[in-house]
Amino acid sequence: MNKQKIPVIITAAITTIIIIIGFVLLMPVIGPRFLHPIMMGSEPLPANLDASSSRLSDDGLFQVSWSSDPTKVPLNQIHTWTLHVETPDGQPVENASVLVEGGMPQHGHGLPTNPQVTEYLGNGDYLVEGMRFQMTGFWEVKFVINSGEQSDSITFNVDIK
Numbered sequence: 001m002n003k004q005k006i007p008v009i010i011t012a013a014i015t016t017i018i019i020i021i022g023f024v025l026l027m028p029v030i031g032p033r034f035l036h037p038i039m040m041g042s043e044p045l046p047a048n049l050d051a052s053s054s055r056l057s058d059d060g061l062f063q064v065s066w067s068s069d070p071t072k073v074p075l076n077q078i079h080t081w082t083l084h085v086e087t088p089d090g091q092p093v094e095n096a097s098v099l100v101e102g103g104m105p106q107h108g109h110g111l112p113t114n115p116q117v118t119e120y121l122g123n124g125d126y127l128v129e130g131m132r133f134q135m136t137g138f139w140e141v142k143f144v145i146n147s148g149e150q151s152d153s154i155t156f157n158v159d160i161k
């Protein structure tokens with residue numbers, strides 16, 4: 001073998017190995033975004049998760065339920081939700097402040113919009129505007145509820161079809 005070619009071959013081999021190792025190390029970071037287009041619709045709700053639309057908040061302060069308008073959550077369309085908040089013994093929680101968060105935990109992205117509670121409708125009901133889910137699969141929708149001295153949050157697991 002030509003002596004001058006050996007360093008070139010070694011350099012190329014090392015470079016290749018570094019690129020491969022770098023790619024493997026970065027997969028957990030870039031994977032969700034990189035693979036996102038082919039993930040669409042591939043992951044239904046994990047079987048062990050509670051998918052009910054009425055649940056007790058994390059610290060047990062509020063009984064919370066949601067409904068969507070239209071009733072079946074539409075795919076990729078801006079729509080509204082109504083959140084109902086009451087105490088565990090059934091009294092409506094009036095004039096709370098509610099923050100909305102969410103995303104797809106398996107894809108590593110959040111909601112495509114920034115939904116807001118825009119109106120207190122009375123009787124413990126809150127209008128949530130700007131909801132949109134741009135793909136099918138398992139979504140989390142989290143509400144942080146502040147009422148007077150009381151603060152609690154709840155995460156709903158939603159299967160968008």
Ligand SMILES: [Cu+2]
Pocket residue numbers: 036104107109135
């Ligand atoms: Cu996604």
